Amino acid sequence: MISLLSKTLTIPSLPLLGLTHLTLTPHSLLTRFTSTPTPTPTATQTRPMSSDSTQRVFQLKLDPLTGNSEWVIIEDGNKEKEEETLKSSSNALLATTSYLDMLNDDARNRAFREAIDKTITRPCHVLDIGAGTGLLSMMAARAMGTCDDSKKGMVTACESYLPMVKLMRKVLHVNGMGKNVNFFNKRSDELQVGVDIPSRADVLVSEILDSELLGEGLIPTLQHAHDELLVDNPLTVPYRAMTYGQLVESTFLWKLHDLSKNEEEASDSIRLVPPGLDTILGVKTQQHPMQCDAISKEINLLSEPFKIFEFDFWKRPDSQGDSKVLIKATNDGRVHAVVSWWVLQLDSEGTIFYSTAPGWITSPVATYTGNWRDHWKQCVWFIPGEGIPISKGEEVHLHAVHSDTRVSYNLATQATEIREGDSSSGDSHLTLSPERIAIYGDRKWRSCMLTALKNLLRERVHPLCVVADDSVFLSLLIAHLSKNSKVIALFPGLRERGVQYLKAVADANGFTTDRVEVFQKKKHLTLHDTKQKQVDLLIGEPYYYGNDGMLPWQNFRFWKERTMLDSVLAEDVLVMPCKAMLKACAMSLPDLWKSRRFLSKIEDFDHSIVNNTLGACGDLPEPQEGPLLPFFIWQCGETKELSETFTVMEFDFSKSIGPCYGKAQVEFTEQGMCHGFVLWIDWVMDAKNSVVLTTGPDERYWKQGVKLLSQPVAVGVRGSNTEGRKCANISSSFFRNL
Template structure:
């Protein structure tokens, strides 16, 4: 079995608790029974590989924890509302000895609930081997081979935030065709999707780069005139937390009442595709920037148990109001199911109070989509995605919002201007070779900006993730930004090293990165230091006075009150009468573990993650000097608590120093919305501040 050590390792130690370690990632090629596959991308090389997670191999005990901790298993099992709703529905459905099929069994919680409902549990557990585990996909099962007969009852939980993304429809279709009796009982019984029209400036900024560039007025045109969708967010639903979006002061304005979109029946075979035309009355004047959607799960056929993923301002839908006493409240925060957002093209859709808008909804086997219509039969012609231009790039909504942020653009452009001036001043008058600028990451903004601002520079974008797509984009953007493609040279890093080493008078004068790596949306802050590794490997071809942007990085930390994050990650104990503690180590749980166990580092958008409060001053833990080749470093610092409260852990991020004079610093801290931070939870919460601990020390090391 092959192992691939994680090349860059951060180790964080907080003196008030035992040493925290960062689990190493390993590559596993075994295909033994009990396997689970997870796609893993190495953030430092950009390579993706399918990993096999084995529970049976004692040598791999740290592997499941490091991989599974980033999934939603732990949060899902800590969702008491979900667990109680399923238990109530199963008890109400599985009332006699039956053949029950559990699709997507996971830890087996629903199977055990069904077995108990049939009286198959005694004090020593399940008797008679009545639960059979089948290590196959459900669409690989065969009646008579894998299961003795068609099942009477289906229990399942294969739902994502959009409802359909985990293959609910094809799974149910196959089950009804091949695995279930006619008219089976099912838990859940029905799911209903809902939507609401909203106006929200931040959501608008996440997809309307045209407006952002117009306000910036800095001469950089990422969207050339006539090609407004050259950079775009994909037309799909995005899972996002909305409970932290205030619905007051105009931050998020509800422009309609919630409306029903589709019903999905679990007890009968679903259709692969359906459409619906909806008439929605606006309840106030405004501009629709997005559709927020969620779903309501009716778990039993009698309609006594429900579960909603609606935001906190939707306690329960009006059409189940009479069931309020038995409706499971949607007030608890959870991370495995969020709300979803569908962005409205262009600058949004103006609406007037009490006037109707026409919305066309459609679903495929895996997704739900929307289109506004100008009449009952005509789709909105203003949709900017009627055609796909050559060189079009799809970016995350956070990246679109950042590229439209005038403050961020000014900071980056000033750093480039200062560097270009410094380079021109340093170059000898007789030097004929134009300065070489290497864009070491996937930043199209930096590539365009350097080519636009420095008329003599030769720009070399590495584009490790974008590749040729990045070059196609630059071709489209070149005229609008006053540069020609003969100044752009796309060379792979291995080729670049040999090419420049063969030209002794041609060196890299400016080495620059945001940093941003296409597709690396769920990584820890220090995993974006891939550009530092590139700088190290390219050290032989850097000029003597080469400038680097950013030139330094500061690993920052603060102590925080994070009750919702803690609850979602804490140790499993008894869940609806079943002891699930055996899964704690595998899933990377925190709280109540032996002192030798350590919680993982987890990437989060802190501003979205439930209740939060900063308890300490921000402190610098480590400093990375990018002007020098990558090398191990360590640091220790004191953290002074400034607020009283329960400390659940530390949040870490990197602030990037853009110039040697320390005049420009880009922070990616927890008050910023465009970057993910790292959460390191304690083994147990600690009372700090006036009535508790007044200070502590943090010690960390970085190795490669």
């Protein structure tokens, strides 16, 4: 959180797994790190329950520092507990969702409002599925309120996520719409005509779409609604959705999935994907959301856009479907991926459209496209292996198949056929994120790891090495480099999958499986487990399976693990990485700031009451502040670095976890509008500081942490209060504007 105290910008209670205080003064940026972990709840799963007197939901909270998780209950009925829960759990969870970004999408809101006003011309029964804050429900109620008819209509809203239902209740009350919308804390397939609602609905308004279109359960939701909740031939907003695609060549996209080819030229001789085991490790075969505009200069378009599927909301969709498209290549190249997007037709006449197409697509009809958005991106489907070589004018056959929740593709030319990869290739198959695959295939990264580990091994003979994280690469590398070593891999996330993987690739990497043991007990490693031998080397990347979407410093779990293993470590144990440095940079982030900005009125409906809960920035009453959230900076639209990179503080992994303190001076080197600070971790792999791995904004395979200011501030502008390079010279008016 950020709060302004005199001339000091203070950021207490940052969710940095113990980083509890961050202060920016005119002279310095100060931080403290304590060993008390701050659990970061993650909405990985919720389980709604109900009783006669209360509504309750189980919510999974994860502590990334320890890897432990627990189910907590959010109850509706106890006022004191409700307020406490909203502050301690729900707020943190909702702030990490896309609700705020979606509500800040003016183009989306305007398109739905125009379509609802055009569609609802008489009082009727309207059903809103996945109502969120109730925005579409209020639009529908208002549209009926303008109808010249004495008969009253009704709006039924259903929302399964209890924390959002609590917000909806408040939003409806603030807007005087509490009596106009009848809402239920249920999934739509739990609603019953004659029990919850008196009759089937005449109109469906709903927005349960993800970047792929189908991932939030659009098809089964529409099927149940048409079977049980809607009249025959209902009116719907949206009216239909169409998906489109385009064949592209991109070396960057290829590196995100093809590890087998990218590691062939590595100097370490490790084969994470040995010949003949092409599917042993890879990305999940699915459409991956991505801001493709950010890599438009690295994309060679190989076809015109083509239509793939059409889904009509006004009739019951099929669970399975396929589409065969004949595509003519417009350029020579190699097809590395299919980039896809969707277009909504919101009204039946076809005059109101909304598109998630990349910026290089021009639409022949008037379409709301919005500016940069985070809640809906384009999707990328990776073509397995090296892709398909094609020539201009050559025909490519695309066979697309959809299920209830996903779309997959097969591509073929006369010479080549590429089919969907098999995602169930046995127990030894590992699926990792595209960024992790790219890291493992990056020659520079692998060379750094090789150099750092060789330096460590020079100082040890017959070492006992513990791999504290989920790094299959380091486990293989140390077994390959040191024939006399014994390796214990903790694999806290991979577990049995890691065991099966190592067995499958051991021969190809020149070691026997008895040299690498995966510790599978739930308790911590003891001297009994090591046969009384102390650990000489403790290593990690660090990388924890399943932490891909989290803040970069949440890999400080490595420091926690090092502390818990203190009793089995030798006095002269070598730790890799030996320390970490928290880095920061002031940046201009106009698109990201706009997407997270303070809400006031949305299509004339007041939403200011949700700002704190959803983690908004700008115009918040003290001491409320927006959260610190993970983003790929390179995918955040327009960006500009305004200061030198500076080190905030350092963390020494050679010692047990404990309090830390640091300060730094901020220098503004560019003129511009400062929207916040980007923070990341640089990992120092060796004691000589010769191998340092950065995860900063220029490194596209890691997410950074972003702390947005309450208000953007002009810096470095001639004649302004921020003129000059050093933050130390900034007058107090600068900080009042924060």
